[in-house]
Amino acid sequence: ASDGQKFSLSVDQQPVSVTKFDLLPNPVLSWFTDQDTAGYRIFALPKPLMPGDSATLEIKTSLTNPGFVNNGYRREILYNGTFTSAGIPSIGYDPNGELESDEDRKKYGLVEKPDDLPPHRDPYGEKTMLFNDDADLINFECIVSTVPDQIAVAPGYLQREWTENGRRYFHYKQDSKIDYFFNVVSGRYSVLRDKWTSPKGEDVNIEIFYHQEHHYNLDRFVAALKDGLSYFHQNFGPYQFRQVRILEFPRYAAFAQSFPNTIPYSEDFGWYADFSDPNDYDYGYYVTAHELAHQWWGHQVVPNFTRGSNLVSESLAEYSALMIAKQKYGPDNVQQFLKYDLDGYLRGRASESKKENVFINCNRSYQWYQKGSIILYGLQDYIGEERLNSAIKAFRDSFGMKENPPFAGSYDLHDFIQTVVPDSLQYYMEDSWHKLALYENRVVTAKAKSIGNEEYEVTLTVKANKRYADEKGAETDATNMDDYIDIGVFAPDKVEANGKKLTVPLYLKKHKLTAGDHTITIKVNKKPEKAGIDPYNKLIDRVPEDNRKEVEF
Structure with missing residues (x-):
């Protein structure tokens, strides 16, 4: 018995019993009559089970609440x-029970x-399912x-x-x-x-x-x-x-x-x-889409037990849910979803107690959930939704419903995606999958003047910068920055009959920017209200709040 759970085993209808074993090193002080074994038991089979043999394992188990636990509740x-x-116990030793x-x-x-899983293409990892x-x-x-x-x-x-x-x-x-x-x-x-x-x-x-x-x-x-x-x-x-x-x-x-x-x-x-407020974050819709996506990513394609493989399940589910949100609200109105994920990733890395892995080796939930969604959403924005989805579908066709190993790893998904990324954007794959890239983009000034015929000239001064961090957080400037980054100018929000606010872009294009200050002049055909650099938070920017600014006249 362990904390309200009792179970007994039989093999081919013959009962099996727990063999004696000691917990080592012996605890100096124990509050328990029997030594605590974290629910771990070793059973002796009636006879040895040789390679290729089979047997029927029968488990009788009960879960009860005999009282209350000291840490929370059952x-x-x-x-x-x-x-x-x-209440069916897992078979084998579980290292997750260790400190x-x-x-x-x-x-x-x-x-x-x-706390890393086996390395990429590890033979045991490739033949073992993640969950x-x-x-x-x-x-x-x-x-x-x-x-x-x-x-x-x-x-x-x-x-x-x-x-x-x-x-x-x-x-x-x-x-x-x-x-x-x-x-x-x-x-x-x-x-x-x-x-x-x-x-x-x-x-x-x-x-x-x-x-x-x-x-x-x-x-x-x-x-x-x-x-x-x-x-x-x-x-x-x-x-x-x-x-x-x-x-x-x-x-x-x-x-x-x-x-x-x-x-x-x-x-x-x-x-x-x-x-009832149509501008609230609709997490009910989003979470439902995410969980449904797991029927493809997690059940059709089951990740293997190697480093970073959680992204096969979680990052693809996050991306899939974002695509549903994009389809429902339009590409100009998913910024609240992206900002939510960006904030979650930044909080996660800020509280990291050991080290931060690069994405292809991700080993934390803030990496495979929040960072993964930003990376994949940004990628479809660069190369096109249809092109990225074609690579993901090819990955699914290769590994979906696969009964025999090797099962899918993060490196498999990476390789399928990399084939559809043009040379001009391979830097994004390198930065997002193999490095820890952090942007420091901001609007310095945003000014506009009327030039007649209901047209306006907007002059933006923006500062672009990219830094690389190592796994312990030490940072260096990216000396070769020459990246495609969105520059946007926006009219006042459109308000629908139900009160839903919709973003109205007057200009949104990618500019190739090096590190440093840039002055950009844009003509628009309506009076602008705001302007920004990476205004939808598609990049991992540590201070996203300064990416937009009110336009001055």
């Missing part, structure tokens, strides 16, 4: 809103622990029972439902192989049902399981699913399932997680949020 088994991985902090390890006489090393793709089927007034859901298609001995049963079966990555959810749900139809006439059932009082933003979730299914199908390839489901769970945790055709989604992520 959230798996709840009165209404259970969300669990069924990570350099300070803590030094305190206990342990050597520093490297688990217990299995590759599996056949999945389960029967779940719950109390009579709740609905239990797991990945797969519902085969039948029945009531027996005061319990409500659900039988799910997936008819294609999936990653060994599943969940079980149970709650008193209301269910919204809809469908999306592919260009070939194939229906995908949409189901949203929600707490009946949290019905406010269901239309946003449905719109994001339909928009995402259409865009991802057209640009990256077909959706592999006949259904997609979103399931609300209590806000004891604040995240969403994408399992095969089943997406548990915390009630704290927009179920009862007030989006």
